[in-house]
Amino acid sequence: MDKxxxxxxxxxxxKQDMAPLWESLHVLVSQEPATPVAPxxxxxxxxxxxALMESGNLITAEEAERRVLILENPGLKGQGAATNSxxxxxxxxLPGEVAPCHRHxxxxxxxxxxxxxxxxxxxxxxxxxxxxxxxxxxxxxxHDHGNETDRPMVWLDGLDIxxxxxxxxxxxxxxxxAQQPISRPVGDxxxxxxxxxxxxxxxxxxxxxxxFNYRYADTRPxxxxxxxxxxxxxxxxxxxxxxxxxxxxxxxxxxxxxxQLLPQGFETRPxxxxxxxxxxxxxxxxxxxxxxxxxxxxxxxxxxAPSWAWRSHSAKSEAxxxxxxxxxxxxxxxxxxxxxxxxDKENV
Ligand code: GTQ
Numbered sequence: 001m002d003k004x005x006x007x008x009x010x011x012x013x014x015k016q017d018m019a020p021l022w023e024s025l026h027v028l029v030s031q032e033p034a035t036p037v038a039p040x041x042x043x044x045x046x047x048x049x050x051a052l053m054e055s056g057n058l059i060t061a062e063e064a065e066r067r068v069l070i071l072e073n074p075g076l077k078g079q080g081a082a083t084n085s086x087x088x089x090x091x092x093x094l095p096g097e098v099a100p101c102h103r104h105x106x107x108x109x110x111x112x113x114x115x116x117x118x119x120x121x122x123x124x125x126x127x128x129x130x131x132x133x134x135x136x137x138x139x140x141x142x143h144d145h146g147n148e149t150d151r152p153m154v155w156l157d158g159l160d161i162x163x164x165x166x167x168x169x170x171x172x173x174x175x176x177x178a179q180q181p182i183s184r185p186v187g188d189x190x191x192x193x194x195x196x197x198x199x200x201x202x203x204x205x206x207x208x209x210x211x212f213n214y215r216y217a218d219t220r221p222x223x224x225x226x227x228x229x230x231x232x233x234x235x236x237x238x239x240x241x242x243x244x245x246x247x248x249x250x251x252x253x254x255x256x257x258x259x260q261l262l263p264q265g266f267e268t269r270p271x272x273x274x275x276x277x278x279x280x281x282x283x284x285x286x287x288x289x290x291x292x293x294x295x296x297x298x299x300x301x302x303x304x305a306p307s308w309a310w311r312s313h314s315a316k317s318e319a320x321x322x323x324x325x326x327x328x329x330x331x332x333x334x335x336x337x338x339x340x341x342x343x344d345k346e347n348v
Contacts, residue, residue, distance in 0.1 A: 033308040037083050037276050038075035039290035044113070044281075044300030052092045052154060061097040061145075062178070068092075068157060071302055080161065082304055083276035085326040086255065087161035090302075092154050093118055093147040101144035101175030107208065107252050108137040108159045111280050111322050112216075113300050115153030120145050122212050124183035129155065132216025132282055134242060134322070136252060138208040140171075142180045156280055156302065158324050160254040189213075193245060202246075209244035209251040216282075223261040223320065234269045235340050237262040237313075249328070256328040262286065262315035270312040270341040275325035277305045284319025288312065310341070 010020060021028070042048050052069055061067045068089040070080050082088040090113070093099060101121075110120060112133045119126040120135050122143050127135055135155075137143045147153045164170045192199050193210040219240075226238040233239065239260035242251040250256045256275070259282070262268065270289070279288070281301045288295050291309035295301075305311040313321065330336035 033274055035084065035276065035307045036075040037073055037304065037306040039293045039295075039304060039306060039309060040073055041293075041295035041297065041303040042071055042301060043298070044302070045298065048090050048300070048302070049154075052090055053152070056092050056094050056152070061093055061099045065102070066091060066099050066157075073304060075306075082278050083162070083306070083325075085160065085163040085166070085276070085329070086278060086324070087157070087159045088278050088302065088304075089157045089159075090154060091145075091157050092152060093145055094152050095147055095150050097147050098178050099145040100178040101142055101180045102172060103140055103142045103175070104172035105139050105169055106159045106161050106164050107139045107254050108143075108157055109252065109255060109257060109324060110135040110137070111156040111158065113154040113156060113280075115147070115149065115151050117149045118145065118147035118153035120212075121180050121182065123189075124180065125188050125212065126182060126186055127189075127213045128186060129153065129213070130216060132220065132320075132322075134214040134219075134251075134257060135212055136209065136214075137212075138206055138252070140206070142175055144175070144179050146179065158255060158257075158278060160326075163254055163326065163329070194218075196245070198246065204246065207253040209242075210246065211244075211251070214242050214251070219259060220320075223259065227261050227263060227318075232263060232266055234342075235271050236260055237266055237268060237315075252328075254326065254329055255324050256326070257322070257324040259320060259322050262313060262319045262321070264315060264318045267314040268312045270310045271338065272308050272310045273327070273338040274307050274336055275327040275330055276307045277311075277323050277325040277327075279303050279305065280322040282320040282322050284315055284317045286313060286315040286317070286319050288314075312341075 068091045071088040073082050112129045112131050117128050119128050122141050189212050237260045242257040244251050281297045281299050285298050289312045290305045295303050
């Protein structure tokens with residue numbers, strides 16, 4: 001092989017927008033997942049909350065359209081992304097504020113952190129939000145947020161922004177009014193779709209679950225019952241998925257969400273999977289080992305586990321972790337893989 005001749009050849013074909021595969025084959029087709037995504041942890045009390053409250057003094061929700069601090073992965077600087085496929089941000093709505101109506105092709109989930117009773121309106125229905133609720137905004141639905149309470153309201157936004165960017169399929173529109181007209185009373189979608197019943201003649205009009213709010217008032221007792229009645233799974237503790245009751249599949253087409261309870265003193269065995277995952281601490285204190293890093297966490301902290309990095313969690317007190325990832329999309333494409341450490345050994 002004549003290195004000088006090859007180099008000259010590369011230079012010539014580069015001008016015609018061609019490149020030699022043999023120089024990059026094993027980077028393009030890596031033997032195992034190679035990801036720029038870094039393990040990262042944000043403390044709510046020390047980092048997120050102080051910065052969010054400071055932003056509240058600097059700009060209004062109306063001026064900002066959405067007053068959100070992006071939780072940006074240090075391995076993806078400038079991309080506004082927490083993982084290759086997913087976005088996470090922390091949104092603040094102060095008393096009296098409205099985050100004006102818009103719609104977009106990105107799907108959003110809101111995991112409620114702080115405050116009580118502010119609402120998200122979707123499709124003409126207001127959903128009051130409480131800590132631990134998971135509220136979903138399906139793609140291309142009009143949505144606005146309002147806080148008529150006397151306390152700040154904070155929630156984590158999870159969106160598929162990087163995935164939609166990858167596909168080149170982003171569309172967005174502003175509404176004609178800051179708040180959409182309300183046509184259905186509070187609780188309407190819950191009655192129709194979250195009662196283990198479906199209205200006669202109901203037909204799907206879009207992808208994803210028709211339930212807007214997966215309330216912690218329902219989730220928490222379900223987890224507590226599992227914790228009372230089951231021995232915890234050695235790798236996942238007591239874990240449940242958020243589903244679309246009309247299909248049994250994930251509640252959203254692009255984001256798979258789950259919640260897990262870890263009993264006091266419980267240590268999960270390590271797992272790794274191809275879906276980089278964003279975790280939100282709902283309750284309790286503990287530690288997670290992600291790749292080579294150990295993060296000590298408290299309520300409302302957020303941390304990210306990259307694709308194929310080993311992860312394990314230990315709970316100092318009884319703990320609840322919410323998480324979301326692109327596992328559903330990967331499964332749909334036949335790409336999702338998981339490895340469980342020591343599957344045969346007893347955990348306790
Ligand atoms: O509330 O609609 O964090 O459109 C980023 C983009 C929140 C929202 C975000 C959004 C929203």
